[in-house]
Amino acid sequence: MARAGLTTERLVRAGAELADEVGFGQVTVSALARRFDVKVASLYSHLKNSQDLRTRIALLALEELADRAADALAGRAGRDALIAFADVYRDYAREHPGRYAAARLRLDPEAAAASAGGRHAQMTRAILRGYDLTEPDQTHAVRLLGSVFHGYVGLELAGGFSHSAPDPQETWEWILDRLDATLRDWPPA
Template structure:
């Protein structure tokens, strides 16, 4: 099963996550579709497994990058891993955005992502409900920027995207250090 999911993830990176189907994977592996359906229930099952793989890969990278870091350094490490992963694996990144059913989500690496994000925010001394607001803010900014960048939204304008990314991280750090009172 692991080989199938890995092949599906590679396919997603090449052709786009939305284009991944059991039939397309069978063509890629040069096997009969029926032989894959003995291991996969549906194309949605395959997509869910790719999403879980992507979440696990991303969580492992984030955990390694966060080791020994705090504050802005941890925030930048987290953000850079997220952005780099999306640029390196656009199909898997799209898979990681797949809405999972509650039971699957609760058992996924998505829980690790939430824990690591909250660990970063504890360094900014945010308490609930502001911590939840900040998690949503970070997710929105990271996902929004990465999606626009992957879609070519910044390709024809100055300053360059690296400079903008750096300024965004500076701004997020400043906002988190001076979180507004309700």
């Protein structure tokens, strides 16, 4: 019988909070059991194992990011949409570093199909339609944006920009300006 009050959703949310506190790599069923002061075995009626827990945290993070991005993009186009989208990723990573790391987890095909990853791709492509890119350039641009956003955020979270000028916010804005210019001036296929 499952312990009263424990549900899969509650455990996944607690796992996401734990990821933000101690790092995604430290999240295990054992660590979660300690958080709830229960035996590990009592969680196995809700979770298969630690990989299942991490996958569920990744799915939660992708959903949260997609919801934030959709809200930020509403009514925006072109440069404004690009900046709003980029800022969602950066802000989410700063607020929820463990969940952000979870969102980068490579998912198996079944989990990936059930994830909000498709929503992220659709929103990115919607932004790029404002720049009038066609295939395969649109796919190249999707990869460019993902690389820049995740690369910068990863370096920033690791403290890579904390000891030098200019301010990381200034660099972020400069990068987004350059991305906008690159997308506007993209050579025709």
